[in-house]
Amino acid sequence: MYFNGEKIKYKIIMEQLLEILKGIRPDVDFENETALIDDGILDSFDVVNIISELDDAFGVQVRITELDPENFNSAKSIWNLVQKLKEKQ
Numbered sequence: 156m157y158f159n160g161e162k163i164k165y166k167i168i169m170e171q172l173l174e175i176l177k178g179i180r181p182d183v184d185f186e187n188e189t190a191l192i193d194d195g196i197l198d199s200f201d202v203v204n205i206i207s208e209l210d211d212a213f214g215v216q217v218r219i220t221e222l223d224p225e226n227f228n229s230a231k232s233i234w235n236l237v238q239k240l241k242e243k244q
Contacts, residue, residue, distance in 0.1 A: 165234075168213075168234060168237070169230065169231075169234055171212060172212075172230055172233060172234055172237070173185055173186065173230055175205070175208045175209075175212055176205065176230060176233070178208075179201055179204045179205060179208065180196075180197065180201060183196055183197075185229075185230045186230065188229060188230075189228060189229045190228055190229075191227060191228050191229060192224035192227050192228050193224060193228055197227065202222075202227055205227065205233065209233075209236075209237060213237050213240075213241065214241075214244075215237055215240035215241055215244070216240070217236070217240065221236060221240070
């Protein structure tokens with residue numbers, strides 16, 4: 156459960172993230188897909204583009220230790236990664 160401010164923050168960041176993801180792969184249903192990597196929907200070039208866009212949009216740098224498929228299987232898992240990286244800053 157989110158407090159009201161946290162829910163709004165989540166929604167804003169998720170909308171921005173979905174816009175980024177759709178800009179990279181407009182053919183993918185990022186709102187519902189939960190196995191982007193496991194099902195081969197995203198390839199390594201897509202992940203590199205996503206990482207670059209995350210750095211530009213949110214000021215986070217994904218390290219090699221975070222290149223776990225679980226971190227990129229869904230928009231929610233990518234959002235969780237962004238939050239984790241922002242907390243480390």
